[in-house]
Amino acid sequence: MDSFGLLMDGFAAAVTPEHLLWALIGVTIGTAVGVLPGVGPALTVALLLPITFRLDPANALIMFAGIYYGGMYGGSTTAILLNTPGESASMITTLEGNKMARAGRAAAALATAAIGSFVAATIGTVALTFLAPVVADFATSFGPPEYVALMAVAFVTVSALLGRSLLKGVASLLVGVTIGLIGIDTQTGQPRLTFGIDSLLDGVDVVIVVIALFALSEAFGHLLTGTGHTTVAPLRERAVLSRSDLRRSWPAWLRGTALGFPIGSLPAGGAEVPTFLSYATEKKLSKHPEEFGHGAIEGVAGPEAANNAAAAGVLVPLLTIGLPTSATAAVILTAFQSYGLQPGPQLFSESGPLVWTLIASLYIGNVMLLLLNLPLAKVWARLLTIPSYGLYAGVLVFATLGTFAAGGTAVDLLVLAALGLLGLLMRLGGIPVAPAVVGLILGPIAEEQLRRALTLSEGDPSILFSGGITIVLWVVVALALIGSLALPALRRRAATRDRG
Amino acid sequence: MGRIRRWLPAAVAVLATVTVVLTAPEDGHAGSTARDVLGERQLRLMAPASPGGGWDQTTREMQESLRELVGRTEVYNVSGAGGTIGLSQFVRYDGDPSQLMATGLIMVGAVVANESRYSLEDTTPLVRLTTDYQVIVVPADSELTDLAGVSAAMSADLPAVSISGGSAGGAEHILAGLMAKAAGADPAQVSYVAHSGGGEMLSTLLSGRSTIAISGVSEIAPQIEAGTVRALAVSSPSRLDSLPDVPTMREAGMDVELQNWRGVVAPRGITAEQEQALEDLLVDMTETDAWRSALAERGWGEATLAGEEFERFVRDEQERVSQVLAEIGLG
Numbered sequence: 001m002d003s004f005g006l007l008m009d010g011f012a013a014a015v016t017p018e019h020l021l022w023a024l025i026g027v028t029i030g031t032a033v034g035v036l037p038g039v040g041p042a043l044t045v046a047l048l049l050p051i052t053f054r055l056d057p058a059n060a061l062i063m064f065a066g067i068y069y070g071g072m073y074g075g076s077t078t079a080i081l082l083n084t085p086g087e088s089a090s091m092i093t094t095l096e097g098n099k100m101a102r103a104g105r106a107a108a109a110l111a112t113a114a115i116g117s118f119v120a121a122t123i124g125t126v127a128l129t130f131l132a133p134v135v136a137d138f139a140t141s142f143g144p145p146e147y148v149a150l151m152a153v154a155f156v157t158v159s160a161l162l163g164r165s166l167l168k169g170v171a172s173l174l175v176g177v178t179i180g181l182i183g184i185d186t187q188t189g190q191p192r193l194t195f196g197i198d199s200l201l202d203g204v205d206v207v208i209v210v211i212a213l214f215a216l217s218e219a220f221g222h223l224l225t226g227t228g229h230t231t232v233a234p235l236r237e238r239a240v241l242s243r244s245d246l247r248r249s250w251p252a253w254l255r256g257t258a259l260g261f262p263i264g265s266l267p268a269g270g271a272e273v274p275t276f277l278s279y280a281t282e283k284k285l286s287k288h289p290e291e292f293g294h295g296a297i298e299g300v301a302g303p304e305a306a307n308n309a310a311a312a313g314v315l316v317p318l319l320t321i322g323l324p325t326s327a328t329a330a331v332i333l334t335a336f337q338s339y340g341l342q343p344g345p346q347l348f349s350e351s352g353p354l355v356w357t358l359i360a361s362l363y364i365g366n367v368m369l370l371l372l373n374l375p376l377a378k379v380w381a382r383l384l385t386i387p388s389y390g391l392y393a394g395v396l397v398f399a400t401l402g403t404f405a406a407g408g409t410a411v412d413l414l415v416l417a418a419l420g421l422l423g424l425l426m427r428l429g430g431i432p433v434a435p436a437v438v439g440l441i442l443g444p445i446a447e448e449q450l451r452r453a454l455t456l457s458e459g460d461p462s463i464l465f466s467g468g469i470t471i472v473l474w475v476v477v478a479l480a481l482i483g484s485l486a487l488p489a490l491r492r493r494a495a496t497r498d499r500g
Numbered sequence: 501m502g503r504i505r506r507w508l509p510a511a512v513a514v515l516a517t518v519t520v521v522l523t524a525p526e527d528g529h530a531g532s533t534a535r536d537v538l539g540e541r542q543l544r545l546m547a548p549a550s551p552g553g554g555w556d557q558t559t560r561e562m563q564e565s566l567r568e569l570v571g572r573t574e575v576y577n578v579s580g581a582g583g584t585i586g587l588s589q590f591v592r593y594d595g596d597p598s599q600l601m602a603t604g605l606i607m608v609g610a611v612v613a614n615e616s617r618y619s620l621e622d623t624t625p626l627v628r629l630t631t632d633y634q635v636i637v638v639p640a641d642s643e644l645t646d647l648a649g650v651s652a653a654m655s656a657d658l659p660a661v662s663i664s665g666g667s668a669g670g671a672e673h674i675l676a677g678l679m680a681k682a683a684g685a686d687p688a689q690v691s692y693v694a695h696s697g698g699g700e701m702l703s704t705l706l707s708g709r710s711t712i713a714i715s716g717v718s719e720i721a722p723q724i725e726a727g728t729v730r731a732l733a734v735s736s737p738s739r740l741d742s743l744p745d746v747p748t749m750r751e752a753g754m755d756v757e758l759q760n761w762r763g764v765v766a767p768r769g770i771t772a773e774q775e776q777a778l779e780d781l782l783v784d785m786t787e788t789d790a791w792r793s794a795l796a797e798r799g800w801g802e803a804t805l806a807g808e809e810f811e812r813f814v815r816d817e818q819e820r821v822s823q824v825l826a827e828i829g830l831g
Binding site (some may be wrong): 183190267327 | 615
């Protein structure tokens with residue numbers, strides 16, 4: 001039977017009241033933990049795992065898939081409304097999403113995020129159904145040199161995030177890279193910048209940095225300026241998404257998906273990198289570049305689609321080669337194994353029906369999430385009518401709880417508070433915080449892969465340009481550099497000629 | 501609702517009292533059991549790693565198997581740095597017999613490599629539970645066909661043989677050092693490419709840029725089965741049931757053996773009586789059906805070892821690992 005027939009069987013198995021109930025429970029829990037900063041799907045699934053041993057395997061896997069996708073949805077809600085990303089992959093969403101919310105367009109931002117997530121996750125799941133083996137081949141051709149080139153592409157696009165002042169943007173980027181250095185060096189096992197504090201040996205969790213730099217610094221800022229009583233009008237228009245919003249959103253959704261799925265399927269790609277790339281792409285291609293930084297809808301639509309497509313992409317290496325590429329995937333792998341399923345090249349032939357049920361339940365989970373989130377967009381948006389002091393008191397509670405849940409020690413809370421103060425200082429100095437998070441995510445991957453590549457080649461740098469994929473990626477880097485450096489210069493020259 | 505809320509604390513209190521009264525006489529027999537030691541406390545198990553890893557799986561299987569012996573136990577994760585972060589928190593529970601932590605070869609290595617302030621000397625080792633062996637693999641299209649070829653390549657030009665594996669100072673890194681030594685080369689010259697997990701290591705190996713890779717058997721078994729990688733040798737003393745055609749390293753001509761063992765420790769400062777009771781409990785646990793099926797499912801080897809013998813084993817491992825890591829240039 002072909003994939004389609006098997007998928008239909010999967011649907012037949014998944015669409016029973018019992019399975020649908022578990023899918024609903026899963027997406028609801030997932031949305032809730034996505035909203036809470038610090039408590040991610042990985043921790044949730046790990047906690048639920050022992051309880052679910054007595055469940056039918058299909059039910060448990062359907063619920064886990066719901067939690068997984070739900071977490072991605074939930075993360076964007078707080079990013080847009082409160083400037084507090086629930087997951088690190090929602091960080092980029094805050095840039096335009098929160099600006100939109102403050103301009104009274106919260107519901108539109110939430111809606112484009114929800115629909116974009118739905119579109120991307122659906123396309124991603126379709127691609128997972130039909131292209132998984134092809135994508136797996138592509139993903140396994142990525143070794144250290146390819147990652148170095150991919151990180152170079154990502155670093156080049158950061159310029160789109162730097163804000164008005166290049167110097168301040170780069171300063172912020174370096175702050176992030178420095179935070180990323182904290183902890184044990186993976187290649188030699190030596191501690192760096194830990195100052196003898198044991199809790200710092202594992203580095204600083206990206207989520208903690210994101211919460212501190214975005215949410216805490218915002219709360220501290222309100223405290224400092226005494227603007228805690230202000231509220232914004234959450235809804236300015238009647239329609240959730242206007243016709244022009246839709247026209248501007250859908251190409252961004254598709255481009256975000258096209259970036260998110262393949263990069264998500266890379267073993268070290270992650271869900272964050274495609275959101276950076278998507279934001280940069282949208283800013284370059286937009287007909288309204290002047291709106292970026294003031295609430296451009298494309299800047300929400302693209303990255304949101306990218307992170308959900310990446311979430312589907314992560315399942316490709318998990319199912320086809322048994323390669324967990326995120327913490328959540330690792331826990332789902334454990335769940336598979338405890339039901340006697342061994343993800344890997346033989347998974348589809350050995351435990352086919354269950355796998356197709358899982359894939360079918362991903363489609364169902366997507367529809368449920370859309371039905372859950374779209375009508376709620378207006379309700380969520382009304383959160384903003386609460387004065388800031390109330391909202392941010394809540395944010396602080398959840399930020400501390402989430403941090404404590406993730407790390408479990410008082411040191412984590414001190415780090416959170418210290419980084420919050422750093423964020424406040426950056427805010428006062430007009431230094432954007434987003435590049436710091438970008439540096440924090442990209443820096444360690446770039447360093448680690450570069451050193452791996454050079455170890456493999458015994459120090460010969462030519463390994464970085466070996467193979468077709470690396471060359472293509474370096475050409476992209478070169479084109480992007482030429483584009484951003486030469487084009488403005490050409491335009492200036494053309495302008496002076498016209499005047500002369 | 502209001503009525504229930506008013507009644508609930510009273511009901512719980514009555515129930516708890518009844519439970520305590522009813523269970524108390526049972527504990528009257530000679531010697532003390534885990535129940536005496538715990539009193540009304542719940543057993544707490546620390547997995548000193550993130551969810552999904554080997555220690556996490558071990559503690560969660562223990563939680564399942566201990567259910568029929570002591571009821572509910574709590575499992576929590578303190579991840580990072582090869583378990584040394586968990587260790588540094590665990591030493592604070594001095595003298596508390598209700599706190600247990602999973603440990604193993606990786607923690608012994610990380611303590612040395614990270615120059616951790618605490619070591620297993622600061623705990624009370626209880627039992628060894630399981631063991632996992634390492635397997636040496638090459639990509640399917642590699643020119644290397646057996647371990648003798650690897651050994652020859654290593655003694656000819658060690659840095660040219662790149663070895664992918666898990667974290668720096670972990671089981672795979674230790675084995676890489678032992679292999680270099682057995683091949684007559686300087687372990688400090690090993691081209692070891694560290695990865696934070698088995699998955700990432702696989703991606704470097706499959707991209708075809710690493711000469712060989714070392715992995716836990718259970719992690720890579722599906723790839724061996726599918727033929728994407730070829731297994732050259734296993735680090736066990738005798739051939740494994742799961743890979744009957746793969747020779748041991750000794751059989752293949754390299755005098756090396758390594759087991760990635762996992763076990764359980766209690767805090768330092770518990771009494772000898774408490775230690776005995778906890779050891780009895782854990783040995784009883786290894787005889788439950790739940791634990792047996794967990795071993796079979798996860799592909800773990802049974803390696804139960806308790807008491808004085810386990811403590812001696814831990815000391816020997818600490819000595820051997822520190823020596824190898826010192827030769828590699830770590831610690």
